[in-house]
Amino acid sequence: MDTPKTTCDVLVIGAGPGGGSAALHSARSGLDVIMIEDHSEIGTPVHCGECISEVAIKNLELIIPDSVVSRPVDGIRVLFPDGTAKKLSEPGYVLEKHLFEQWLAEEAVSEGAKVHLSHKLTGMEKTFSDGQFSGWICEGKGEQFPIQAKVVIDASGVGGVCSKLLKLNPRPKVIAGMQYEMLEVPTDGYLDFYIWPNYAAKGYLWMIPKSNGRANVGLVTEDKKGAVKSLDRFIEEHGFKDLEIRNPPWRKEGVKVRGFGGTIPISGPHEVTHTDGLMLVGDAAGFTSPLFEG
Ligand SMILES: Cc1cc2nc3c(=O)[nH]c(=O)nc-3n(C[C@H](O)[C@H](O)[C@H](O)COP(=O)(O)OP(=O)(O)OC[C@H]3O[C@@H](n4cnc5c(N)ncnc54)[C@H](O)[C@@H]3O)c2cc1C
Structure with a gap:
């Protein structure tokens, strides 16, 4: 060299x-x-998905400014296919991660x-x-x-x-994660995680509320090729159907509206x-x- x-x-x-x-x-x-x-x-x-817990912020010894926070959240709710749900309260934030x-x-x-x-x-x-x-x-x-x-x-x-x-x-080994930014999504300040294997094989789906009614609605799944189809089916069949999807704020104007995501190591x-x-x-x-x- x-x-x-x-x-x-x-x-x-x-x-x-x-x-x-x-x-x-x-x-x-x-x-x-x-x-x-x-x-x-x-x-x-x-x-x-842009979530960070209060504990993680403390562990990282950071004092994050309001300008990078989309909104504070109160914890997570885990939802199961039989209609039951479990709330876990722990303060955190949804960031504007960029x-x-x-x-x-x-x-x-x-x-x-x-x-x-x-x-x-x-x-x-x-x-x-x-x-x-x-x-x-x-x-x-x-x-x-x-x-x-x-x-x-x-x-x-x-x-x-x-x-x-x-x-x-x-x-x-990786799994695929994929989400849309959606508008006017109802929320009570909890992150919703759906353990619904019919849509997300060996994974889960989420609704992560952001400021002004925005939310990241997405999933992680082992089925990389089918990720977008499964997410579209979930949106169509579960309460998000009539809500608008738009590009996230960091994407350049004029670009066709689409989701965003990546892979997550799971080994x-x-x-x-x-x-x-x-x-x-x-x-x-x-x-x-x-x-x-x-
Ligand atoms: C859909 C989805 C949702 C997720 N939701 C959450 C969540 O809500 N909360 C959470 O904590 N985690 C979440 N994760 C995981 C989280 O995004 C990652 O764990 C995190 O971004 C990893 O941070 P990192 O700094 O290790 O790597 P990265 O964020 O991937 O950063 C790596 C950087 O290195 C740069 N780079 C790569 N190669 C080179 C090179 N050769 N030379 C120079 N630069 C290089 C890249 O351009 C990139 O900017 C999610 C992941 C996905 C896919």
Whole structure:
């Protein structure tokens, strides 16, 4: 690999919630931090139901501003096909998650971290000094490369770039998640989770209320190909039928209205989550729904 153009103590790969949090905490500890993000903008496209519990916010040592919160919620209600339901009260928030991730990155920057967008890690090799491991030289697309870092934190999401490049872990098993933003959805301030296998095989459906009557209505299912059809059928057959679907606020105007989603790792934590100068966090480590307390 080439000689480094940029050096740092900690290189964070990916500016999602895992990366933003890692960059913020590393910078708060006085380390010289660089966070790179493949996309040209942080936080979009959103691939999340956008819920976060009060406990998770406390654990992350964050004081989130009102501007990133869509609305507070009182807990979750689990609904079963026989019509029964169970309410679990625990305060939390539904975020405008793209704004939350942008704010996290800004917080990291205010603590001294540097953020480079449109920078993609494509290769990494260990470096040694006097026969001792001294860090990683990282290659990629973006003007800051090659980057020499004492520690790399892989927060690249379910794709897990470092696991792939270093052959650390096998690809995780994933399920598909898919949702629509809907309008004028009735709510009493609880998140509704439907354990209805007829629509979501080995998964569940949800109605996550947001501000001004908006809601994320979606599902996770093992049936990746059938996810959209199953969600459409659920909407058609269960009280959401006449409600309007629209694009989420982060999507550009004029784009055809459609849902949004992604995949979720379900194999559990990866076997290797750390090695010399390398730490995997969030989805890259197989830690499912870190925001939502797993
Ligand atoms: C439909 C759906 C609903 C969900 N709902 C919730 C929920 O309500 N609450 C909750 O807590 N969790 C939820 N989750 C899970 C949650 O979205 C993820 O666990 C969370 O986003 C993982 O954060 P992360 O920072 O690990 O990875 P990501 O958010 O995936 O961020 C990874 C970042 O790394 C970047 N990247 C990838 N490769 C590279 C590279 N080579 N170089 C540079 N950058 C790179 C990506 O562009 C991305 O920005 C949901 C998931 C789905 C799919």
